Amino acid sequence: MPVIYHEVSKTFHLYNTELSHIFKIIEPGYLVNLYFGKKIRDRENYDHLLETADRSMAVTFSDERTDLSLEHLKLEYPVYGTGDLRNPSLDVTAENGSHLLDLRFESYTIQKGKPSLPHLPAVYTEADEEADTLLVTLCDQKTQLKVVLSYSIMNLYPALIRSAKIVNAGTEKIILNNAMSLSVDLPDTDYDMITLTGAWARERTVRRQAVHEGVQSIGSLRGISSSNFNPFVSLCRKNCTETEGETFGFSLVYSGCWLAEVQADTYHTLRMHMGIHPQGFAWHLDPGDTFQTPEAVMVYSDEGLNGMSQIFHELYRHRLARGYWRDRERPILVNNWEATYMNFNEQKLLEIAARAKEIGIEMFVLDDGWFENRNSDHTGLGDWQCDRTKFPQGLGHFTQKLHEMGLLAGIWIEPEMVNMGTRMFNEHPEWVIHEEGRILHPGRHQYVLDYSNPDVIDDLFEKLDRVFEETRVDYVKWDMNRTLSDVYSMTLKNQGELMHRYTLGVYSLYERLIEKYPKILFESCSSGGARFDPGMLYYAPQAWTSDDTDGYERQKIQYGTSFVYPLSSMGSHVSACPNHQLNRTVPMYTRANAAYFGTFGYELDLTKMTDEETEEAKQQTAFMKQYRKLFQFGTFWRLRSPFETNETIWMTVSKDRKQAVCAYFRCLQEINTGFRRIRLKGLDPDQLYHVSVLDIDVCGDELMHAGLVISDQSAASNRDGQGDFVSRLYLIDAKD
Numbered sequence: 001m002p003v004i005y006h007e008v009s010k011t012f013h014l015y016n017t018e019l020s021h022i023f024k025i026i027e028p029g030y031l032v033n034l035y036f037g038k039k040i041r042d043r044e045n046y047d048h049l050l051e052t053a054d055r056s057m058a059v060t061f062s063d064e065r066t067d068l069s070l071e072h073l074k075l076e077y078p079v080y081g082t083g084d085l086r087n088p089s090l091d092v093t094a095e096n097g098s099h100l101l102d103l104r105f106e107s108y109t110i111q112k113g114k115p116s117l118p119h120l121p122a123v124y125t126e127a128d129e130e131a132d133t134l135l136v137t138l139c140d141q142k143t144q145l146k147v148v149l150s151y152s153i154m155n156l157y158p159a160l161i162r163s164a165k166i167v168n169a170g171t172e173k174i175i176l177n178n179a180m181s182l183s184v185d186l187p188d189t190d191y192d193m194i195t196l197t198g199a200w201a202r203e204r205t206v207r208r209q210a211v212h213e214g215v216q217s218i219g220s221l222r223g224i225s226s227s228n229f230n231p232f233v234s235l236c237r238k239n240c241t242e243t244e245g246e247t248f249g250f251s252l253v254y255s256g257c258w259l260a261e262v263q264a265d266t267y268h269t270l271r272m273h274m275g276i277h278p279q280g281f282a283w284h285l286d287p288g289d290t291f292q293t294p295e296a297v298m299v300y301s302d303e304g305l306n307g308m309s310q311i312f313h314e315l316y317r318h319r320l321a322r323g324y325w326r327d328r329e330r331p332i333l334v335n336n337w338e339a340t341y342m343n344f345n346e347q348k349l350l351e352i353a354a355r356a357k358e359i360g361i362e363m364f365v366l367d368d369g370w371f372e373n374r375n376s377d378h379t380g381l382g383d384w385q386c387d388r389t390k391f392p393q394g395l396g397h398f399t400q401k402l403h404e405m406g407l408l409a410g411i412w413i414e415p416e417m418v419n420m421g422t423r424m425f426n427e428h429p430e431w432v433i434h435e436e437g438r439i440l441h442p443g444r445h446q447y448v449l450d451y452s453n454p455d456v457i458d459d460l461f462e463k464l465d466r467v468f469e470e471t472r473v474d475y476v477k478w479d480m481n482r483t484l485s486d487v488y489s490m491t492l493k494n495q496g497e498l499m500h501r502y503t504l505g506v507y508s509l510y511e512r513l514i515e516k517y518p519k520i521l522f523e524s525c526s527s528g529g530a531r532f533d534p535g536m537l538y539y540a541p542q543a544w545t546s547d548d549t550d551g552y553e554r555q556k557i558q559y560g561t562s563f564v565y566p567l568s569s570m571g572s573h574v575s576a577c578p579n580h581q582l583n584r585t586v587p588m589y590t591r592a593n594a595a596y597f598g599t600f601g602y603e604l605d606l607t608k609m610t611d612e613e614t615e616e617a618k619q620q621t622a623f624m625k626q627y628r629k630l631f632q633f634g635t636f637w638r639l640r641s642p643f644e645t646n647e648t649i650w651m652t653v654s655k656d657r658k659q660a661v662c663a664y665f666r667c668l669q670e671i672n673t674g675f676r677r678i679r680l681k682g683l684d685p686d687q688l689y690h691v692s693v694l695d696i697d698v699c700g701d702e703l704m705h706a707g708l709v710i711s712d713q714s715a716a717s718n719r720d721g722q723g724d725f726v727s728r729l730y731l732i733d734a735k736d
């Protein structure tokens, strides 16, 4: 029973194997947080953790209780205007213009399992025993606005999942200006804040900064979660490393505009908020209406950042990603984007496909450029008709050929966009997000469709349905290549709802397509990884991690991405050299060694490879097939960071700890440098393993404590001529 209510002390205690969340109802009905952290034993009351004091300048609760001020309590879902002066979780405008709210406890229920969220992605359970859910209803007497706080404590994958439902149970209209998914107040501020920042082609750089007084916030106003900031924050102790120390992880299951805010006040308490970005948000709640926030996932680990990431990986891989492909090994693919860009015809592609088959590749993905008028990125988006000059016998003919060759067939789409000059644009200018009388701003020469309009969704469903029917595709890469601007809908009544309704529209189209085509493997994409977020994983179990396919940059991008997302979700390909983004040359084996730690594939013209390269690709493909399960479904450990050192080291270990593979990458060659070892993780200490490369038999304890010597002769001199961007894979296999 991991959700307990202690009647006498009015205390809720939610716990699983890792964490405890404890809060109580205090007179006259405020919900006050007492503890969030490592799991502690259950007791009847924790009242000694209730911190109250009579302080000057505080707005007090009453003349009798001058020691009680909302400013100095740790609150579960704070509002502004009745004493708490930190940033609120909820803000509304009532009909009379008032923003005041006084939320008091009304009731609670505890139920087995975890409810799904209407029209939103959400962590799910497969059996009721996997989770317990506490719903606490708070009510503002004057407006009869109710807030139902949802807490699902996950037992199998130890996380706490929170969201809020706002219900207008009164008789007046209310406008919702801000409704966070989670809020937590912690009793001290001695944390570092880790965020994943970046931009196009350098997504999810790991940044660590000390929390300081005031507000530190990250978020997105782009209409997508963005490559600039990922909807994730870790708050970790100063001494927390990859393998040791305490950390919290917060992750938002949402793909639109979002905000995460860490506020340290001058009394040394910390408030963490996460939810839909309030900028421009105004949701109208008529009497009887409800609004459901997206959900946020909270995890705790005292086994360092790897401990936190591993909880996210397991939860997201097994209980957020869904469907046919969730537990299946992902097909090795070749994608023609960097091979041909838009300059191709059917014959050229079939030549690449034939070579792919010979190499052992399992799927051909036809990227951008297959539809009418698409010879550059200035035109074509919106109509989704096959370009008969490239495919004289239609697209179905091409995919049939692929299927006959024994390859799976994949296709690229970008259904949220339209170009000027297309039939869609000309016939339905009102379907484009823009405000009449203002300049329409292009991005990549294209415009954003109004996904808050159900007619747009219906139209795209019909068009894509036709394409999927005709081609019988096995895989779809759903791209999204610009951020939203000119955010105004020609058909929506309440403009403050557009950004969120846009995201709901994306989710609804995904849902309809998945329902009709449950076996299609969707890969989400947004100019690479600009929408690599938990919300997307619910629909597409994998995402194109970055447009940057350079074998070295990829180490950083995949390292950062792994803070939250499992390897099975990371699209990773071997591309040609010199690399198209950086003009850099990294050996092919190193490019592959990075790409194995993901879904794996090739993104180059296979017909232009030399015989040696073709042979190497054959071996790589065979190797990936043999080890794919370990890469995609093993436990992943980060051991040395490319953001801090000249090396990247990571490993993955099978669930039964019988098999592991450790990858070592060195960026630049060094000369006359020190010897280096790396201590492996996650092995069975008593198990004897064979370690390839060194060709030694040693037990797990030795590998984990004495470590693996990873320096070689080149530590002393570069006589063996290894050079830059070298890498090695150590295959670690249990011996009987």
Ligand code: GLA
Binding pocket: 337, 367, 368, 412, 479, 481, 525, 526, 527, 528, 544, 546, 547
């Ligand atoms: C985006 C994607 C690429 C490719 C192109 C096609 O940039 O990230 O992988 O699909 O679009 O236009």
